[in-house]
Amino acid sequence: MKKKLVIAGGGHAHMVTLANLDQFVEKGHSVTVIGPSEHHYYSGMGPGMLGKTYKPEEVRFATKHVVEKKGGNFVLGKIVRIDAASQLVHLNSGGSLPYDVLSCNLGSHVPTDVIEGDLANIYLVKPIERLLAAQERILQLGRREKISIGIIGGGPSAVEIAGNLWRLTREPGMQPAAIKILTSETIMPHHPDGVRAKALASLNRRGIEMVEGCTVDNIRTGQVTEASGKTHDLDIIFVAIGVTPNPVFTASGLPVGPEGGLLVNRYLQSVANDNIFGGGDCIYFKEAPLDKVGVYAVRQNPVIFHNLMATLDGGQLQPFVPGGAYLLIFNLGDGTGIFHKWRLLFGGRLAFVIKDYLDRKFMKTFQAMEN
Numbered sequence: 001m002k003k004k005l006v007i008a009g010g011g012h013a014h015m016v017t018l019a020n021l022d023q024f025v026e027k028g029h030s031v032t033v034i035g036p037s038e039h040h041y042y043s044g045m046g047p048g049m050l051g052k053t054y055k056p057e058e059v060r061f062a063t064k065h066v067v068e069k070k071g072g073n074f075v076l077g078k079i080v081r082i083d084a085a086s087q088l089v090h091l092n093s094g095g096s097l098p099y100d101v102l103s104c105n106l107g108s109h110v111p112t113d114v115i116e117g118d119l120a121n122i123y124l125v126k127p128i129e130r131l132l133a134a135q136e137r138i139l140q141l142g143r144r145e146k147i148s149i150g151i152i153g154g155g156p157s158a159v160e161i162a163g164n165l166w167r168l169t170r171e172p173g174m175q176p177a178a179i180k181i182l183t184s185e186t187i188m189p190h191h192p193d194g195v196r197a198k199a200l201a202s203l204n205r206r207g208i209e210m211v212e213g214c215t216v217d218n219i220r221t222g223q224v225t226e227a228s229g230k231t232h233d234l235d236i237i238f239v240a241i242g243v244t245p246n247p248v249f250t251a252s253g254l255p256v257g258p259e260g261g262l263l264v265n266r267y268l269q270s271v272a273n274d275n276i277f278g279g280g281d282c283i284y285f286k287e288a289p290l291d292k293v294g295v296y297a298v299r300q301n302p303v304i305f306h307n308l309m310a311t312l313d314g315g316q317l318q319p320f321v322p323g324g325a326y327l328l329i330f331n332l333g334d335g336t337g338i339f340h341k342w343r344l345l346f347g348g349r350l351a352f353v354i355k356d357y358l359d360r361k362f363m364k365t366f367q368a369m370e371n
């Protein structure tokens with residue numbers, strides 16, 4: 001019997017499902033994909049896009065185009081609530097959609113509690129497409145005068161953003177900006193000393209200032225205030241203070257993990273509803289909590305696709321096995337990177353060449369669906 005599959009969010013964990021959407025349609029199921037943008041941006045290349053190493057079209061998938069080409073429906077909008085009892089998803093437009101099987105890849109967002117007022121000249125590092133607006137604003141201001149840019153947070157995204165801003169503000173006609181990272185601890189506190197040392201050396205060499213031990217209490221347009229009361233005047237502020245899962249699940253009364261991610265079992269299936277699945281940053285994997293890195297979302301792809309098909313058509317569910325250590329390569333924005341996996345750690349041009357090759361290959365694989 002024809003069933004309704006709803007794909008909530010066309011993120012990194014849904015790529016294989018989107019690539020094979022026609023298989024659901026051929027079996028007589030209707031497929032609806034819901035997302036707030038017609039494109040999905042690949043975060044791994046986001047900082048590089050900010051720094052103009054990549055053009056926007058090189059780092060995004062044409063989600064709507066692919067869905068429609070493969071016989072699905074694309075609904076431009078956001079899911080605000082899931083009514084599991086009635087099997088309905090409610091949208092920000094006020095409408096709702098029924099489902100028999102639902103798969104959620106709704107990602108994560110940067111918390112905004114520390115921000116006062118509107119977001120004029122303040123940029124959260126997610127969604128990735130916002131980095132384009134930041135780029136445009138920086139180019140506009142930086143062609144007129146020397147500007148100051150602050151990045152709040154000290155994790156990998158703060159380091160990559162800072163490094164790539166350095167590159168952006170060296171575009172022809174630009175005045176090199178004064179860039180500083182403000183972080184409560186040191187930078188990259190959860191990474192090995194060797195990674196931190198290489199990142200620090202690269203940022204120091206380029207005159208990017210590091211303000212460590214800085215607990216930010218308040219951010220508003222033009223100014224950051226520390227808990228101590230000390231202020232920093234900044235023309236542009238990036239907020240990279242970590243991410244938290246999409247709040248939809250808490251709002252829906254579904255079982256969630258400690259940060260509000262959809263609580264899923266080893267089949268990436270909601271522990272309360274066997275017709276709801278999820279992947280990527282928006283879930284809490286009950287068996288072993290996962291880092292919020294795209295690597296896990298990508299690894300979850302085949303399991304989500306398989307389990308959706310099995311739930312619609314009958315068949316055994318497949319468990320998700322997170323796998324061992326994952327490769328991380330950071331793009332420092334000056335044509336160099338830092339490569340780290342197991343005990344192998346090195347920096348320099350080769351690290352960036354490897355990242356660039358892998359990222360472009362990943363994009364080409366999925367962009368091929370567009371043709």
Ligand SMILES: Cc1cc2nc3c(=O)[nH]c(=O)nc-3n(C[C@H](O)[C@H](O)[C@H](O)COP(=O)(O)OP(=O)(O)OC[C@H]3O[C@@H](n4cnc5c(N)ncnc54)[C@H](O)[C@@H]3O)c2cc1C
Pocket residue numbers: 008009010011012013034035036037039040041043044045046047077078079080105106107108125126127157160246248279280281282292293294295296297329
């Ligand atoms: C600057 C930066 C650089 C990073 N670099 C790397 C890296 O190099 N390697 C790595 O492994 N990880 C990296 N990460 C982490 C990585 O971004 C996340 O782990 C990854 O994006 C998770 O994928 P996802 O598909 O779950 O979420 P997302 O990529 O956020 O995708 C979620 C999707 O859901 C859609 N959506 C959101 N809300 C709704 C809604 N309410 N209704 C419907 N649709 C919705 C969004 O439009 C989006 O398409 C980086 C993160 C940042 C911020």
